[in-house]
Amino acid sequence: MIALLTRDLRLAIRAGGGFGLGLAFFLIVVTLVPFGVGPQGDILARIASGILWLGALLACLLSLDRIFALDYEDGSLDLLATAPIPLEAVVTVKALAHWITTGLPLVLAAPLFAVLLHLPGPAYLWLEVSLLLGTPALSVLGTFGAALTVGLKRGGLLLSLLVLPLYVPTLIFGAELVRRGAEGMAIEVPLTMLAGITAATIALVPFASAAAIRVNLR
Amino acid sequence: MTLLSVETLTVSRGGLAVLEGVGFSLEAGRALVLRGPNGIGKTTLLRTLAGLQPPLAGTISMPPEAMAYAAHADGLKATLSVRENLAFWAAIYETDTVEAALDQMNLRALEHRAAMSLSAGQKRRLGLARLLVTGRPVWVLDEPTVSLDAASVALFAAAVRAHLASGGAALMATHIDLGLEEAEILDLAPFKARPPEEGGHRGAFDHDFDGAFL
Numbered sequence: 001m002i003a004l005l006t007r008d009l010r011l012a013i014r015a016g017g018g019f020g021l022g023l024a025f026f027l028i029v030v031t032l033v034p035f036g037v038g039p040q041g042d043i044l045a046r047i048a049s050g051i052l053w054l055g056a057l058l059a060c061l062l063s064l065d066r067i068f069a070l071d072y073e074d075g076s077l078d079l080l081a082t083a084p085i086p087l088e089a090v091v092t093v094k095a096l097a098h099w100i101t102t103g104l105p106l107v108l109a110a111p112l113f114a115v116l117l118h119l120p121g122p123a124y125l126w127l128e129v130s131l132l133l134g135t136p137a138l139s140v141l142g143t144f145g146a147a148l149t150v151g152l153k154r155g156g157l158l159l160s161l162l163v164l165p166l167y168v169p170t171l172i173f174g175a176e177l178v179r180r181g182a183e184g185m186a187i188e189v190p191l192t193m194l195a196g197i198t199a200a201t202i203a204l205v206p207f208a209s210a211a212a213i214r215v216n217l218r
Numbered sequence: 219m220t221l222l223s224v225e226t227l228t229v230s231r232g233g234l235a236v237l238e239g240v241g242f243s244l245e246a247g248r249a250l251v252l253r254g255p256n257g258i259g260k261t262t263l264l265r266t267l268a269g270l271q272p273p274l275a276g277t278i279s280m281p282p283e284a285m286a287y288a289a290h291a292d293g294l295k296a297t298l299s300v301r302e303n304l305a306f307w308a309a310i311y312e313t314d315t316v317e318a319a320l321d322q323m324n325l326r327a328l329e330h331r332a333a334m335s336l337s338a339g340q341k342r343r344l345g346l347a348r349l350l351v352t353g354r355p356v357w358v359l360d361e362p363t364v365s366l367d368a369a370s371v372a373l374f375a376a377a378v379r380a381h382l383a384s385g386g387a388a389l390m391a392t393h394i395d396l397g398l399e400e401a402e403i404l405d406l407a408p409f410k411a412r413p414p415e416e417g418g419h420r421g422a423f424d425h426d427f428d429g430a431f432l
Contacts, residue, residue, distance in 0.1 A: 003309030007295070007302075014297040075291025079348075082268050082287045083310050218271040 001085060001093055008097035011070075018066060022059040022102040023109055029055040030113040041118045048117035049127070049178035055113075056106045056131060057138060057167055063102050064142040065159050067094050068150045068213065077150070081217055087210035091147070095140045095206070103135030119182065126181025130194060134174040137198040140205045141166045147212035169197050219246045221284060221356050221387045224267070227276030228411070231262045235274055235411040242404055244356070244387045249378060249398055252391040254406035260391035261290070263406070264360050267389070286311075286354035290361060292345030296334035300325055300344055303333055308351040319350035322377055324370075338365040346374055350381075357381065359390035371396065 012019045033051050037043060071077040080090050110131055111124050119127065145163035149155030177190040223243035228235050236259035244250055252260050266273050267280075268287035294303050304316045320326050323343045333341065342365050349357055357378070363371050375396045378388050382400075 003306055007298070007306045010302070011295055011297060071293075074293055074295070075289050076293035076295070078268075078270060078289050078291070079287065079293040079307075080310075081270060082285070083307075084283055084312075085310060 001089055004080075004085070004090065004093045005097055008094060009100060012097065012101040018063055019101050020105070022062050023105045025062050026055045026059040026106055026109070027113060029058060030116055033117065045118040045120055045182075048114060048119040049123065049182060050175045051117060052110060052114060052119070052127060053130070053134075053171055053175040053178065056110065056135065057164075057171055059106060060102055060135065060138040060142065061160055061163065063098065064146050064163065065149070065156045067098055067143055067146040069146070069155075072150050072216075077213070078217060081213070087213055088206045091143050091206040091209040091213070092140075092202075095136075095143045095202075098142065099136050099139040103131075103139055107131045107135060119178075122184060123178050123182035126187060127178050129191070130174040130177040130181075133191075133194050133198055134170045137170050137201040138167060140201045141170075143209040144205050144212065147209040147216065150213060151216045170194065173197065220244070221246050222267070222278075222280045222389065224279075225277050227263075227266070227278065228274040229259060229262045229266045229271075230274045231259060236262055237406060237409045238275075238411045240276070240406070240409045244389055246355070246385045246387055247382050249382055249388040249390070249401040251396075251398075251401050251403050252389070252406055253393075253403055258406045258410060260406060261360055264358050264389070264391060265289075267358055280356065284354060285356040285358055286349050286352035287358045288345060288349055288360065288362060290364070292341055293348070294333040294341055294344060297332055299330050299332055300336070301329040303344060304347055304351055307348050311352045311354070313351055313353040315351050315353060319347040322350055322373075322380075323347040324373055339367055339370055342366055343370055343373070346377065350377065355386045357386065357388040357390070359388065359392075361392055362390055363392055363394045363396065 030051065033047075034044060037047070068077060071080065081087055107128065110127055114124060114127055142163055144166070145159045148162060149159045152158065173190045173194040177187055177194055180187045180190060220243050225241050227240040228238040229240070230236060240263065242250060252263070254260055262271075264287070265271050267278060268285065298306070301316065301320070304319055308314060308316050320329055323346055325340075325343060325347055328336065328340060333344065336344065346362060349359075363374060366374060371394065375398055378396070378398060381388060
């Protein structure tokens, strides 16, 4: 399991692994918004939580198709499926590797990008908390879409269509948590809902993803 | 000791039966070579035995955790070195035979080269070295000698012979004579599935419709 994690991390960092692409995409999205809506600080501050969450979500989506497609193409997914570790564990480890290479850099860089959008001071803490709690769910849900489209040529767009609706609850409660934090309102409800969605996702989705891979390998 | 036994097995590709009534058994220390024209279902049979797809009918009995499967594709990661590729599979199978495998498949001089800079034959040798690090007794090999030169085929035959001598067994689909005179040959042509009109299986859809999607 640890061997699989280190292999995936090593592959992501080496040439062509795509490490950092998501972060660069996030930066571009966040920088483009002020060009689109104008430089008024009060408007930007009001939409900042939503934009930051949307940017994180799209940046996460960008690298989802690599989770299984590369292993499928070179035949190692077949070999992993016949290896002594269960496919559910393979899915979980791959989701973790995806989160470390995509979600974690987003969490760490988000406060810097939030400055570009005039995010109000009290919201920074809740931006970090919401991304830290929410982005693991994005990676795990992403494995399900990646597993469904693993054998398809150019399945990237289909993958986005399948996965984006599943991201809706995380997006709603994540952005709501930041907005409430910015306005100094009670944050218990979105916080517990966000954590609950992530916990349920991590517990259940790997089984669905593993089943989808088994069907696709036939 | 029988390591693998197969009875009245029917396998399907794309929902249609390709082979039916396949039966054989593989004892420890024996090798079985599958022969048959292209499209007869050799790869499908091997994938079914590896557990990658369910059989349409029949039984496969094998001790748990006994098989190592090697497909057409070697499953190598282009940006990892030869040693890193092998060490990964050794860690997955919890063995420590990387050094022996490097020596046995003559990869010692290449151990720090990235897999992407290997030739097709060298990649194949690395793919076969992966079998050595699995430590599994039953090898299921699909065209193991593709793109190997004569010397490498001999190297591979020696590795198979050593595996058989240590109580393993091998089942392979190959068209090349490996020089393994002890290997038995199973011709798959007589097991070709009959068309449905003559009473053959119609495929995955005739009885268990829902099962085809699960």
